[in-house]
């Protein structure tokens with residue numbers, strides 16, 4: 802099992818909650834809009850900035866993304 806690996810996606814806090822994103826979304830060009838694993842759209846500008854420590858605590862974990870990631874680890 803690759804926790805945090807490219808194959809299963811990674812968590813990132815955003816202004817609309819903490820979502821899972823594929824590596825491709827995280828590497829997309831600035832100024833684009835990409836989808837989290839649950840389908841929520843987030844700008845790459847927001848996705849690729851370093852999230853402040855407090856954002857990891859403040860933002861709620863998206864349970865739809867959680868289910869997608871859990872299923873991939875079966």
Ligand SMILES: [Zn+2]
Nearest residue numbers: 820839863866
């Ligand atoms: Zn999500």
